[in-house]
Amino acid sequence: MEPLLVVKNLKKYFPLKRGIWFGEGAEVRAVDGVSFEVRRGETMGLVGESGCGKSTMARLILRLLEPTAGEVYFGKASVFETNKEEMRQLRRRMQIVFQDPYSSLDPRMPVDEIVGEGLTIHRLARGKEKTDRVVDLLEMVGLGREHMGRYPHEFSGGQRQRIGIARALAVGPEFLIADEPVSALDVSIQAQIINLFEDLQEQLGLTYLFIAHDLRVVKHISDRVAVMYLGQIVELADSDELYRNPLHPYTQALLSAIPEVDPQSKRQRIFLEGDPPSPVQIPSGCRFHPRCPKRFDRCDQEEPVLREVSAGHWVSCHLY
Amino acid sequence: MRAVDGVTLSVRPGEMLGLVGESGCGKTVTALSILRLVPDPPGRIVGGTISFEGRDLVRLPEEEIRKIRGCAISMIFQEPMTSLNPVFTVGEQVAEGIRQHQKVSRREAWDQAVEVLKRVKISDPARRAREYPHQLSGGMRQRVMIAIALALRPKLLIADEPTTALDVTIQAQILELLLGLQEEMKMAVMLITHDLGVIAETADRVVVMYAGRVVEEASVKELFDNPLHPYTQGLMESLPRLETGKARRRLRAIPGLVPNLLELPTGCKFAPRCPKVVEQCWPTEPELREIRPGHSARCILAG
Numbered sequence: 001m002e003p004l005l006v007v008k009n010l011k012k013y014f015p016l017k018r019g020i021w022f023g024e025g026a027e028v029r030a031v032d033g034v035s036f037e038v039r040r041g042e043t044m045g046l047v048g049e050s051g052c053g054k055s056t057m058a059r060l061i062l063r064l065l066e067p068t069a070g071e072v073y074f075g076k077a078s079v080f081e082t083n084k085e086e087m088r089q090l091r092r093r094m095q096i097v098f099q100d101p102y103s104s105l106d107p108r109m110p111v112d113e114i115v116g117e118g119l120t121i122h123r124l125a126r127g128k129e130k131t132d133r134v135v136d137l138l139e140m141v142g143l144g145r146e147h148m149g150r151y152p153h154e155f156s157g158g159q160r161q162r163i164g165i166a167r168a169l170a171v172g173p174e175f176l177i178a179d180e181p182v183s184a185l186d187v188s189i190q191a192q193i194i195n196l197f198e199d200l201q202e203q204l205g206l207t208y209l210f211i212a213h214d215l216r217v218v219k220h221i222s223d224r225v226a227v228m229y230l231g232q233i234v235e236l237a238d239s240d241e242l243y244r245n246p247l248h249p250y251t252q253a254l255l256s257a258i259p260e261v262d263p264q265s266k267r268q269r270i271f272l273e274g275d276p277p278s279p280v281q282i283p284s285g286c287r288f289h290p291r292c293p294k295r296f297d298r299c300d301q302e303e304p305v306l307r308e309v310s311a312g313h314w315v316s317c318h319l320y
Numbered sequence: 321m322r323a324v325d326g327v328t329l330s331v332r333p334g335e336m337l338g339l340v341g342e343s344g345c346g347k348t349v350t351a352l353s354i355l356r357l358v359p360d361p362p363g364r365i366v367g368g369t370i371s372f373e374g375r376d377l378v379r380l381p382e383e384e385i386r387k388i389r390g391c392a393i394s395m396i397f398q399e400p401m402t403s404l405n406p407v408f409t410v411g412e413q414v415a416e417g418i419r420q421h422q423k424v425s426r427r428e429a430w431d432q433a434v435e436v437l438k439r440v441k442i443s444d445p446a447r448r449a450r451e452y453p454h455q456l457s458g459g460m461r462q463r464v465m466i467a468i469a470l471a472l473r474p475k476l477l478i479a480d481e482p483t484t485a486l487d488v489t490i491q492a493q494i495l496e497l498l499l500g501l502q503e504e505m506k507m508a509v510m511l512i513t514h515d516l517g518v519i520a521e522t523a524d525r526v527v528v529m530y531a532g533r534v535v536e537e538a539s540v541k542e543l544f545d546n547p548l549h550p551y552t553q554g555l556m557e558s559l560p561r562l563e564t565g566k567a568r569r570r571l572r573a574i575p576g577l578v579p580n581l582l583e584l585p586t587g588c589k590f591a592p593r594c595p596k597v598v599e600q601c602w603p604t605e606p607e608l609r610e611i612r613p614g615h616s617a618r619c620i621l622a623g
Contacts, residue, residue, distance in 0.1 A: 049487035049488065049489065049490075050458075050487055156577050156578060158577065158578075159577070186342040186343055186514065186578050187342060187514060187515075187516070187555055187558055187559065188342060188554060188555060188558050188573065188574035188578070188593075189573075189577075189578065190558070191558035191559075191560075191571040191572065191573035191574070192573040192574075192575070194560070194571055194573075195570055195571055195573055198570070213487065213488065215488065215562075216559065216560045216561075216562060217560055219560060219562055220560030220561075220571070221560075243562060253489055254488060254489060255562075256492075257488045257489045257491065257492035258488060258517065258562065259491075259492075259495075259515065259517025259518050259520060259521045260517060260520060260521060260562075261516050261517050261520050261544070261556065261559055261561075262520060262544060263520045263521070263540045263541050263544050264541070264544075269492060269496075271489075271492060271493060271496065272489045272493075275457040275458075275459055275460065275490065276487070
């Protein structure tokens with residue numbers, strides 16, 4: 001299948017100025033050489049723990065941040081080489097839904113303005129046509145005309161997330177990045193929103209990059225999943241394959257740490273030592289080696305590369 | 321607003337009781353009420369008793385309850401970053417509680433604090449004790465919170481979403497630590513969470529809350545094998561499963577919104593969202609009934 005999005009060796013370092021601890025020249029390597037593709041119509045899941053760089057990556061792909069190095073291609077366009085007007089055009093085609101439905105909606109704007117703003121900015125509709133379009137969008141996400149004049153504080157978290165989705169869809173994107181879109185929601189509401197994402201994908205033929213730390217949710221919604229650790233992808237495979245046959249010791253530990261919803265099952269849990277290291281002081285060799293239960297002498301010397309070890313299954317580990 | 325309305329539950333010595341429910345269901349207010357930590361005004365305990373080792377905590381004078389707080393019953397909170405004081409070292413914060421309740425010198429309290437930090441498996445505790453909260457990771461801070469709570473060997477620990485703010489690998493470490501300490505210290509734990517997975521892995525008995533009420537109570541095995549209340553059933557079905565190979569199925573979401581406590585229906589509070597609702601659900605609220613030994617549910621259809 002033809003890729004819609006291609007990410008090549010993407011890097012983003014944030015300099016630490018006037019650091020007390022790190023001195024001059026220290027930097028946070030938030031994203032450190034990431035390459036992957038997202039195929040048209042699929043859902044690519046991106047998992048990893050806090051600080052692994054997944055949100056920075058989302059912002060780079062949309063060029064809300066400028067990269068330190070690397071390229072992103074969306075369709076035929078090279079995202080970082082477009083001029084302002086081309087970028088504006090591109091932004092119509094790629095949109096984002098944020099994690100926090102409380103802080104990502106302007107509290108002083110009524111819902112119809114929040115959802116319709118993109119239509120005005122991109123000169124897609126005005127007047128009655130715009131109103132009709134906003135009503136359509138609200139209905140598409142399970143809200144209605146009666147919600148148009150209300151303000152964000154009048155809605156629950158789940159409803160706000162629906163508004164955020166309607167806003168993202170307003171300009172008719174092909175590609176949607178969902179950055180932890182359900183992690184702030186209650187369990188019973190999470191399922192509603194996940195179902196909504198799936199319905200919309202089917203109706204509109206959308207392509208998703210779905211970022212989350214909840215492996216259960218990612219497994220459910222994704223066709224393929226990439227696992228990130230300290231700014232890099234350590235494993236990437238079809239969703240079923242990854243969960244059935246995780247190869248990287250980090251993926252194995254992550255999966256084994258998910259609490260099982262069955263009090264009978266006594267699974268072998270892999271406990272990782274310590275905490276994820278700071279992206280300022282990245283360990284030598286394989287960046288996972290200080291916590292890895294399977295490390296051997298090569299691991300702190302040589303950095304592994306992401307290699308395809310079976311069809312479609314990529315892993316970055318010296319064991320394979 | 322009735323945040324908690326007629327909740328009856330018990331925790332037995334040495335037991336891990338899971339309290340599960342969504343935001344606004346009253347689980348935290350229940351916990352805070354046990355320690356009389358609900359600010360008054362606006363909050364008031366308008367009725368009921370909280371019996372702890374034969375004493376009614378609701379009617380205890382303030383200075384008596386202070387002796388119990390942090391000593392016989394203590395609590396850990398969700399957010400380890402905001403629960404610790406940023407201007408004191410973690411050792412001082414653990415020692416402070418010890419000095420509040422025991423007549424010991426500063427030096428002895430400090431030594432005890434280091435000992436407790438060691439018990440929660442903080443490596444190099446003597447050095448860590450001299451560090452400030454911002455120097456520690458999230459998982460480490462939660463260990464410090466646990467150390468503060470356990471310093472005086474409480475009989476009951478209330479843990480309010482202790483792993484929610486943590487990454488999954490760190491969450492596993494903390495739950496393992498809690499389980500180990502519970503066994504070692506033979507204390508009862510009331511674990512409040514919205515995560516059914518955490519409940520399944522740790523609790524002995526489970527209480528499910530909805531809109532300020534207990535809607536179901538059972539042993540953990542019984543609850544997961546045979547959930548009786550449609551809300552509990554809905555919660556379990558709305559979770560994505562990890563099994564592979566099967567075709568992706570639609571999640572069975574619970575329809576509607578998390579209830580607004582100011583606009584609750586007169587009858588069963590779950591009726592507006594319930595897939596099994598019948599006419600009799602609306603006029604009066606069902607009682608919590610024991611359907612089979614040790615398993616109760618607040619639903620007219622149960623049993």
